[in-house]
Amino acid sequence: KAGVTQTPRYLIKTRGQQVTLSCSPISGHRSVSWYQQTPGQGLQFLFEYFSETQRNKGNFPGRFSGRQFSNSRSEMNVSTLELGDSALYLCASSLGDLSYGYTFGSGTRLTVV
Amino acid sequence: AQSVTQLDSQVPVFEEAPVELRCNYSSSVSVYLFWYVQYPNQGLQLLLKYLSGSTLVKGINGFEAEFNKSQTSFHLRKPSVHISDTAEYFCARGSGGGNKLTFGTGTQLKVEL
Numbered sequence: 001k002a003g004v005t006q007t008p009r010y011l012i013k014t015r016g017q018q019v020t021l022s023c024s025p026i027s028g029h030r031s032v033s034w035y036q037q038t039p040g041q042g043l044q045f046l047f048e049y050f051s052e053t054q055r056n057k058g059n060f061p062g063r064f065s066g067r068q069f070s071n072s073r074s075e076m077n078v079s080t081l082e083l084g085d086s087a088l089y090l091c092a093s094s095l096g097d098l099s100y101g102y103t104f105g106s107g108t109r110l111t112v113v
Numbered sequence: 114a115q116s117v118t119q120l121d122s123q124v125p126v127f128e129e130a131p132v133e134l135r136c137n138y139s140s141s142v143s144v145y146l147f148w149y150v151q152y153p154n155q156g157l158q159l160l161l162k163y164l165s166g167s168t169l170v171k172g173i174n175g176f177e178a179e180f181n182k183s184q185t186s187f188h189l190r191k192p193s194v195h196i197s198d199t200a201e202y203f204c205a206r207g208s209g210g211g212n213k214l215t216f217g218t219g220t221q222l223k224v225e226l
Contacts, residue, residue, distance in 0.1 A: 099145065
């Protein structure tokens with residue numbers, strides 16, 4: 001059974017650009033969540049999607065957005081990149097809610113220069 | 114605000130010795146608790162979870178944790194560690210009103226020969 005796949009694994013962008021990250025959940029999982037991991041702030045929740053609807057949102061500026069497609073694949077977009085957006089972005093999928101636990105992908109390492 | 118506190122940022126231990134990684138959570142009527150492990154340049158792997166019922170939870174790789182409601186703790190233990198257990202360990206809780214995980218700041222476990 002394939003795990004959660006995140007692409008690309010590594011990305012370097014220039015300040016002011018925008019970026020799109022992709023996440024393919026485990027087959028059959030309908031919930032996809034995104035987390036940002038930085039040395040200073042640790043792991044922080046960005047948003048969660050279930051059946052193409054945003055179900056929960058963290059405390060991030062509007063430059064961070066996401067969506068989920070009918071096949072449960074999800075993308076997150078960051079516009080007008082800032083140096084502080086450099087982080088490991090982790091995607092996690094679940095059958096439905098926390099009681100099932102989340103399976104995380106290996107992440108996308110974004111570096112903003 | 115719902116929070117998770119990991120009391121130790123680093124825990125050095127010799128191989129085959131027992132280890133305990135401490136985690137405290139802010140009190141709540143009901144709570145889901147999790148322990149995840151992160152190896153370098155990888156995502157998070159679920160070790161174990163507490164949803165309800167028995168307070169002693171057994172996980173993968175010989176780890177276990179005990180839910181203590183009176184002390185609002187969920188400490189992770191392993192009776193005999195191996196070099197391969199060297200990694201960062203995160204305690205997390207499920208937050209009400211959605212499928213959001215709130216993480217502690219992590220504990221770096223370093224197993225030495």
